[in-house]
Amino acid sequence: MFYREAGQFKSSYQADQAIFPIIQDRWFMAIVFVVAYLVIPLIADEYWFQAVLIPFYVFAIAAIGLNILTGYCGQVSLGSGAFMAVGAYATFKLVTGFPELNIIIAFLLSGLFAAAVGMIFGLPSLRIKGFYLAVATLAAQFFILWVFNKVAWFFNYNPSGFITAPPREVFGFLVSGPEAAPVTRYYVSLIFLTIFAFAAKNMARGHLGRAWMAIRDMDVAAEIIGIRPLHTKLLAFGISSFFCGVAGALYIFVWLGSAETEAFDLLNVSFPVLFMIIIGGLGSVLGSILGAGFITILPIFLTNAPPMVGIAISADFAKHLEEIIFGVMIIFFLIVEPAGFNRLWQIAKEKIRKWPFPY
């Protein structure tokens, strides 16, 4: 009744090709933005910012990055943690080496470093596919982390190998460092997520995204119709790693504050990011965000839920319980909707369109 495009006439190509062609979608997005930009900062406390929202946004950027590579271009990667680490360590070197450098520019430059590294490790994708490529990117994961752990130059010869986010300001607001207000850091991660999500969405809708999808669906056929596999695949690796690199930089500088390479390891980062896009939906920006929300927020919710309803259980039992329920929910969602949250969302939209008179 409320959600239908009947009567909405497009009089230009531009209007027809808009990201959100239906006015209701635009309204919905407007509400989402108002909530994210205005309502949440007013009501959330430090715990929500620090433990829930900032990691959610940071991982959403990483998930969008991986989704470009795996979901759109069909190249399986287990190296997202390593590419994030490149971004983080590059930012660290940049901001400590050039203290006057604006940290936002440092984030973007580090993204470029990550893109370069990603393209190097993407080279094998021209020869190998599927599981074999996954193993090659796994090698990247181990190799890159090993380098950051081994070469003391990367962590400024700090005896313990930790990198720490120094305090840096942007337009007079402290963005990184311990004294940066949670709300500032929240806005930084949110703005990055907004820009990157729109960029990814537009790339996916355009010429580039179509080329990626053609490669994903059948690379031989794509080559025959004139898509250059080298160019396209490497671009996917580069752009994906750029996203991951910026996410990694935000991960340390805006969220955690300090870390060692262990923070980027396979089980802590690479696999969860892959799960985010599988659960959220391969080849979908919205799915990446929903998947990131599911994987980052649900465990925290499950741990905190029993005490919230007044059930006193020991901390370790709550953790075990969380792991059990979380695992069961992943299996449940994958059985019910293997195509992920994004597909669930689409089904819901179709249902609303026909509501209340389905035919």
Add this chain to the structure above:
Amino acid sequence: MKTKSLLLVAAGIAIGATGALESKKAYSAELFFPHTVYRTGAYAPSGIPSANGFRDYYALLNKRDGGIEGHKVVSEECEFKYNTKIGVECYEKLKGKHGGAMLVNPYSTGLTYQLIPKAPVNKIPILSMGYGRTAAADGRVFPWVFNFPATYWSQASAVINYIGAQEGGLGNLKGKHIAHVYHNSAYGKEANPTLDALSAKLGFKLTKLAVDHPGQEQKATWLQIRRKKPDWVFMSGWGVMNQVAIKEAASIGFPMTKFIGNWWSASDADVIPAGDNAIGYKGTNMHPAGTKPKVIQDIIKHIYGGDMAKAKANNVGEVLYNRAVLGAFYATEVVRDAVKLAGGKRPSGDQVREAFENLNMSEARLVKSGMKGYAPSFKVSCRNHEGNAPGVLIQQWSGSKWTTDGKFYPAMNDVVRPMVEKAAAAYAKENKIKPRDC
């Protein structure tokens, strides 16, 4: 029937609630000690005894002494699986509960690193007792962090002192070969700079062998040790890594008497899985193990009602359990001083910090609190957060218990302290911290 049972439940809750109120009334305030624990995962063998020690000592204070200066000791656990990210979430969750945390005891070097920058902002001091960031011993740069009674660097230098004593003097170390087997993380790497410096100074050969998290697979490491034949092996391990290392050392026939763990690598859970092969294994310590000490006897009496079996099932008397009791003792003593500073009221974060900096664990004070012979004695100052007497005891596993020669091996302050101050200055520069004058 249904309403009746509902009413019963409601009545029960009401009675429970008034009961809770009643017991609250006896205390004037709550002193909250948040506790990040890891009872699950690869570090649980080390995490469980540690968590139990803290829990029991806090309970003991409430039961035996009626809290701290009349204030109730409240503690809450948060499980973080030794994963620093979850640990940060735990910290954010716990720090404001029960009117605010008195101090934090991260019990993880990785987590300590995360929390150090947050401490001055939240005004919650960090007690990283014998772990954490070594450079934090420089109180001018790290006013909110305390790592007495000895840092990793002091500990490593004390171990070299011990090895020197065994070899007949530090001069004899020239040409000797010492291997450092370490957890490949911030924690494990901590001792390396000191060992490097001492190797250069004393002329022994140093081989550094990293073991990747979680340390269940160490065949390659010990193969290298078999090949390189070091005279001594020093280990910085944690969790499941320790027992694996001891088993591997036994399997290549490395003499246990020349294998020394740091004080996080020498607890009961580490040696028992290796059985008789672990006999002779050495480790550093700062306090006695076993159930003999008075405070442990008190715990058995007050918390376990004299039930030795139940106490043993809760790790009472194990090295890491006793270590945690020591940590809880220092933490609560500091807060006791802070309560006095606050004129008997609930202290603020600044007052707890002040109490830390003026902490004087004199022998007389230890006698008074029944901890003589258990807790090391030292004095903290504004400049020196490590305490003025860093050093170690060496304990040895006999197959059933830890024995010690009772000798105290001091750290080499002349080597370690300048390194600490240099590292702290580098941190200050990187993070734009203006060191205090003291």
